[in-house]
Structure formats: C-alpha cells, structure tokens
Amino acid sequence: MIEPIIQFVDVHKSFEGANGSVQKVLKGVNLSIRPGMTTVIGGASGQGKSVAIKLILGLMKPDSGKILVEGRDITVMGTRELNEIRSNFGVVFQGVAPFDSMTVFENVALPLQEKTKLSVQEIKERVMGSLEQFDLVGHEDKFPAQLSGGMLKRVGLARALQLQPRIMLFDEPTTGLDPARSLEIYRLFYKIQREMEYTSVIVSHDIPKIFNLADQVVVMHEGMAKVFSSSEEIQWSNDPIIQDFVQMTMGHIYQSTAENE
C-alpha cells in the first residue's frame, strides 16, 4: 500500500465564540491523502474545510490528534522544522492573498528571491516564463487591485508554483468566478498537475463540477470527514447525512434528469 502523504489521525478542533460558547468544528477527523492524487474536500459552509487546510499548513494547532505530513507529526514541530515542511507546499488562498503593494511580477518573483540563490537575470527569465504560461504577459507591472478575479487566481497559482511544490493546497479556487472562468481554472489545474505531478488538495463547494478533477472526495459534515473514491459512490451512498448533502448540493441537477427520463 502506498504511504499517505498527508494524514489526519483523530483530529479535534474547537473555537471559542464571542459569548464564551465553544463550537466544535472537527470531532475526530481521520483522513489519508495519497501522493500524486487530487483530493477534493467538500461540504457546506462552516463545516471546517478551511480549518483543515490551516491545520495542514500548521497555521493552527489542533486541540488533540495528529497531523502527519510525509510521516512526520507537524503538531509537535518547532518553527524551523515546520518551515522545512512548508517549503514542500504551494498554497492558493481563498482570496489569493496577493501582496497588494507589490506588482504582479514582484509577487511571482518573491519566493524565488527569498528562497533561492538565483541571479536577478535568472529570476526575471523564470518569472516571465511562468507569466507566459499563465497568460499574464503584459500585466506584470500591474498591481493586484487592477486585475480581474480570474487573473488574480492565475497570479496566485503562478506564485505558488515557483518553488516546484510537491503538495498544492487550494482554498476555494473558483469562488467569485463566473462558470466560464471556473472551467478555465479547472483546466489549468489539470494541465499543470499533469506536468508537475504534485499532490493536490482542493477545498471547494463548487460541486459537482469539481468532482471531475478528483481522485478522492472528502465530505465534511458535523465535524466528521467521510471519504469517497468517486462521485458515483457519493450519489449512491445510503448514509442519510450524505444523501442530505447530495440533495442540497446537486439535488436539482439529478432530479431534473430523472424527470426528463
């Protein structure tokens, strides 16, 4: 059996609300992500999808449980070790989180400037190369606020891929984009992953479209994670929670096909 690259072992996480109430977001999540595969984490809002991403990145610590990245528990690591692990990651945040006082070029060049010893000329060549790949040539001197949503996502993707990460994490990659732009982003994901062969984890509620990309689908509900190997498996699941979820997210689509028949 292939060793999972990311593994959650009985992870619990809760947050304290404003009035002192405690909200349990993850209640014993177990999850394995295999290398080279695309895992989509779905679920309604507020079910802990983004929390899961933050836990993988070590931006948050769980209340209990282990999170293993390549077999090493990141919940007990110091900053230095954590940074070592993080250098394997590429992340595209929900809002992309571009450095808004830097130009597109400077944003994409930053990881190379900070983490490699490449010369100014080499950095320039590499950045221009990847701007071309992501169809951003001509926009390199613009600031993030001057870009459209789709372009911004591509800048985020270009920035995240500069150091050739082995694991890519996408938090809601298509939120705020129209269907055509979303498809374009998905196509780009597919193409780049083919080329670079990274493991990808996508948090999304763009269901069922995103399922086409997935090798494995994780549905978060009420603090638990349920793992499915295909979208068909989800649709035929007998679990009432999953049936609810299917009804809620893709019910109308499947209903209408049934009616047509």
Added chain:
Amino acid sequence: MQIVLRQIENLGKNTLYHISDLGGMGQFFFYSIRGIFKRPFRFAALLKEIKFIGAHSFVVIFFTAAFTGMVLGVQGYYTLSKFGSEGLLGSAVALTLIRELGPVLTALMVTGRAGSAMCAELGIMRMTQQVDALECMAIDPYRFLIAPKFLATLVAVPLLTLLFDVVGIFGGYLTGVKLLGVNPGAFFSGMESSVLNKDINLGIIKSFVFAFIIVWICTGRGFLLFKSRSGFGAGSVSRATTQAVVLSSITVLLWDYLLTAMLL
C-alpha cells in the same frame, strides 16, 4: 447575587485578557528584534521605510517645529521681560526644545503620520491573509515585514528630533530677535553657555526610547490584529489603528516623565 458574580467573572476575564495581551506584545517585541538579525537582510525595504517614516515626515516636522519655536519665542519673551531678563530667551527656547518639546512633539507627529499608517498596513495584511501567505512560503514575517520598520523608525525619529530642535531654535530666533528685538548676540551666547552635552544626550536618549515605543505599539497592534479585542473585518483595522495611536501617544508622554525624572 448574579450581578456580583458576573462582575467578578468580568474582572477575572479582563485581567486575563490584559495579561495575555501584554504577553503577546512582549513576544512580538522579542521576535521583531530577532527578525532584525536574521538573514537575508532587506536593505531596499529598509531604505523605503526610512523614506516613508523619515523623509516624508520632513514637512510636517518642519512646520510643527517652526511654529513651536516661534510661539516659544513670543511666550518666553513675555515671561522673561517681566523679570527684565530677555537676554535669557535663547537658552530658554533651546533648553525647552532640546530637552523636552523636540523629542516629544516629534514622537507624537511621527505616531500620527507614520505609526498609524504602519498599523493599518499590517492590520490589512493580516486580514487579507498576506501574513499567512508569507508564513506558508516559509518566509519569517518578522524579518520580512517588521524588522525594516523597526530599524527605519530607530534611524528616522532621532534625526527628525534633531531637525525639530534646529528649526525650532530658528523659529524662536525669528520671533524673539527679528520681531521683538532681543539682542542676537545675547540670544546665541546665552544658548551656547547654558546648553550642555548632558541636555543634548537626554534629548537623543528620549528620541530613541520614543522610537521604540512608537514602532513596537503601532506595528504590534496591527500585526496581532485578531488576537486583540478589536474584533474582525474592516472595523477592526480602524479600531486597532485608533488604539495604537492613543496607546503610543500616552506611553510616549509617560516615558517622557519617567526619563526626565530618572536622568535629570
């Protein structure tokens, strides 16, 4: 009974909050200082910050100093002439500026102009996950964002204070000598004999301490946005900025008193 219990509970909660807030700020200070010594050093960013905090404050400091000096010239003349000792105007203006008003007013102007801007900038970076993005790239945000601001403030504030002193003294000269007719020789020779190295040192020490206070509180309130009680969203940045300016102004004035009392 319920009300009493709730009051006690709130007291405990507030105490804990303030202790953890203070601890957070202490930790922030430690990491920021450590960030200054981490490599690679961001020289270009340092120059940019010095330009913003120092050079762009020139006009504000110039006018504040000029008018403060001019007022001191007029007020000093009015008071001293009651005792027939207008000749001491030069020393009075210079000592007041160098020991007290130069460092304090410079610190307050820099807080208002650059401190608020630093706090808002970092607050927005925290809110829009730019700080998280840096951490995910394994870039130390203290070295990358905070260290240049710390160093730049420590360079700029003492220099601005010296500028304030010089411009202020000429402001006093303008009203005292040119307008009210004090003898220019008496104005400057009195100044030369009464202003000691000790006074200048006090002014410079004050300006360094104030620079630390300004940059620590203003960057800290912005950087630790969600850990403080300022809440979430755009409002939290504005609240944190207000808090940073008020807190650092008051702390500057408090330390001004403490330093004067200690080093007099």
